[in-house]
Amino acid sequence: MPRTLELGLNRIFRSRWGVALVLGVLVIAIVGIGRLFADGDTERPSLSTGSPAPAISVDPSDDDSIVDTAPPPSPSTRPGRAQPEAVAYAFASAWVDHQNVAPKTWRDRLLPNVTTALADKLEGVDPAGVPAERVIGRPSLVPVSTTVVNATVTMDSGKLGLRLISPDGHWLVDGIDWNPA
């Protein structure tokens, strides 16, 4: 047996092709062993939970985050509807007008420009607590997406922050923030 093994090895290593073949077999064997090890490794966490192994990418340069990183597109408005800037300005003017006005009247003036969610939050608000007297500047807009815009309106005593949304091209105020000067 050792004699035939010797002879066989002799033949294989005497020819270049034989050596190449042995190296090829070695590579395949090592890759195979590597695969086995990798499988064992990734299965380790899933054994405890029954959840599938985490997906691990093979490409080191691979970035599976968003392709689209373009700046937010400009807000879209349905024809015939007010632009977000006009809605923000109208809302801010009605919001700040709080002297000698009944709570219901104050809220009713805001309603045309607010979402139902915000209208609910303004239920029972006493306009006496509005911390500003007048609007100073025009709204400055920061689009978040085509349907979400943040507007800032400068007032005499601080900045009114408004979040406007338009799920259907009709802009309405959905959130009110206040930053005292």
Add this chain to the structure above:
Amino acid sequence: MNIPRPRKIVLLVALVATLALLCCGGGITAVFLGGLNDEGNKLNAAVGCGKGGPVDPDSKLPRIRPYGAAQMRNAAIIINVGADLKMPPRAWVIAVATAMQESRLTNLGNLGTRNDHDSLGLFQQRPSSGWGTPKQVRDPVYAATKFYEKLKTIPGWEKMPLTQAAQEVQISAYPDAYAKHEPLATQIVNQLADGAANAVGDSLTMSCAAAGQIAASGWTIPVRAAIGSTFRSASRPNHQGVDLGAGRYTPIAAVASGIVSKVKCDEDFRGRQTCNVDGYPGKGGCGWMVEIQHAGDVMTRYCHMVQRPFVREGQEVTAGEIIGRVGSSGNSSGPHLHFEVHLNNDRSKAGAVDPVTYMREQGVPLGSEG
């Protein structure tokens, strides 16, 4: 002719040994490092979840910019009153954030012509609305007590976004103004009450928030799953998030309350929008995806969902609300959630931070499978 043979066998053995070491040595190293990481996470999560209780307001307090000694003392009083009233730690964060908006944690007297009506004190409570006498509402302990007592009467306040719970108590003309104070209020409660914002928010047990529970900080994890590929690892320096290996159709939760700012099928490298089929590595794109804007200019992104997400742009979501299901759409080799955290409202990769670190700081470490 017989001489070269043994040499070749030696060479062969050496080759096998070297390659085997290269292959399996790396595996052993990886296993070793992975084990180390896991331990590190557990250690960090175990540190301070409020067991130590709130500090004495009259002791030397840490300062957290922009607040000075007097303001930190007021915050400590608010927290201590909450603990005395057996309110859970989420209430402390809400109360501190509310006082930050109303008074910058300063016990305000009458501001003369600049005063809103007759509002006074830390919470700007109004004697004319029945909050108490002017003297009472300027007493921090009294004011905080009144705040908690009213908060307790609001059904479901524990699960509401912070600003909504605060607004239900304050009924102010700026219902969303309290949200922006949540990150700093969380930090203050952690500093002044032994990490209490890391504890389960609606419980008095002061135990660290486990997977799926909402911490007093208002945060929770998106899925219960092990961490696969990490943030900007050596092998994937361009990986701007963390991969959480969850099964197809696993529900994905919003990690905190906020506004959905993007819902789309992200285009792939060739500009196609094909998200209802499984993607593959190298396809490109996030697949079915959602972005949520949270308080403090923080944005979270969820990628590779199996189907159109359940939320729409502009929608308000609360922590733990299901926004979609795990899938493998876009640049993906198998079902997983690719999760990103961005700061400063920066959607680009420049704004991305390590979600593992960030979530741990909110008291809700990722990778918890229980």
